């Protein structure tokens with residue numbers, strides 16, 4: 512039988528390359544096949560060029576994709592940076608002829624900062640020709656030049672200042688720099704505390720007393736906010752005493768007469784969800800980060816210690832109770848001296864945590880981190896405080912870091 516003489520089309524060529532089949536020439540011999548292919552390649556040089564370029568680009572893309580996937584897997588999840596609080600930078604001070612009012616806050620968990628911000632916003636709306644500046648750090652030099660200032664000061668521990676107000680409190684109460692400047696100062700103080708503590712609102716009271724003793728003029732009596740009741744109501748009541756006083760000092764005819772409604776400063780965070788594998792590695796590395804004995808334990812990195820001794824100090828006949836506890840801190844590198852403080856981190860009951868997970872409708876092994884900055888590193892408009900807890904699973908966040916049983920603040924959304 513005569514072999515059929517068939518010319519190979521470009522389509523045959525491509526199909527052959529893709530399928531990896533052998534091409535035979537019209538006489539069936541491999542040599543004839545090869546020369547047919549060569550002739551075809553020469554005839555379709557353009558197509559061959561396009562083909563080879565496409566294949567090269569395709570291979571390039573696959574290589575880049577594989578490399579990026581590989582490196583993405585290896586990249587560890589970064590815990591949010593613990594940066595010391597700093598409020599959004601105020602623009603450079605310019606003397607624009609407006610009367611300036613400075614507002615300072617000492618906060619540990621954000622309440623005083625929220626009140627200070629709400630106060631500034633409302634005051635700005637009421638007295639439009641005045642400048643209200645929120646300030647938490649640069650007080651040493653600035654305060655001496657102020658004539659009108661407000662302070663929102665929380666008390667902690669045995670009546671101690673918050674971390675961000677500690678330097679101010681020391682500077683102010685040690686008194687080396689007090690002077691005539693206080694005589695030019697009119698001020699208002701709102702304290703944040705809790706009556707359950709022995710030194711209720713100590714910081715606000717001490718600062719208020721020293722200011723008044725040194726010649727500062729109180730615009731209103733010191734507000735004593737009580738977190739055991741509704742501290743927001745205490746803030747509103749104090750604020751209503753402040754406005755009439757400020758009206759006489761600051762009010763211009765064209766200032767707004769309508770007060771802006773109070774909006775609770777709800778802290779804003781960026782939430783990043785992590786792969787389960789990455790998240791659990793990160794969480795266990797944080798939990799075990801101190802196992803090597805080199806790391807330092809602190810309030811952010813608590814140490815797990817067993818109760819070694821527990822005894823009741825009152826006699827059985829007594830109607831009172833006082834428990835003596837001893838913690839075993841051997842091998843932790845920690846030391847304790849009389850007078851040191853021990854903070855105890857409580858965990859919520861598992862039943863409560865499971866109920867919260869059910870209400871959130873999220874699996875317990877959802878890993879996430881919260882951040883106070885945007886993806887490009889610029890701060891979010893929320894708090895000046897660092898994130899309240901490290902990256903972890905939803906189960907850990909609800910167990911260790913969330914207050915699940917207290918009623919939310921009245922004005923929180």
Ligand SMILES: Cc1cc2nc3c(=O)[nH]c(=O)nc-3n(C[C@H](O)[C@H](O)[C@H](O)COP(=O)(O)O)c2cc1C
Nearest residue numbers: 618619620621622623667668670704705708711712
């Ligand atoms: C650990 C701890 C210690 C506290 N110590 C005191 C205290 O000694 N005196 C007081 O009046 N309030 C005390 N408080 C209550 C806080 O001052 C109060 O909750 C306040 O609203 C917190 O404000 P912040 O969110 O701006 O930090 C304490 C609260 C906590 C959690």
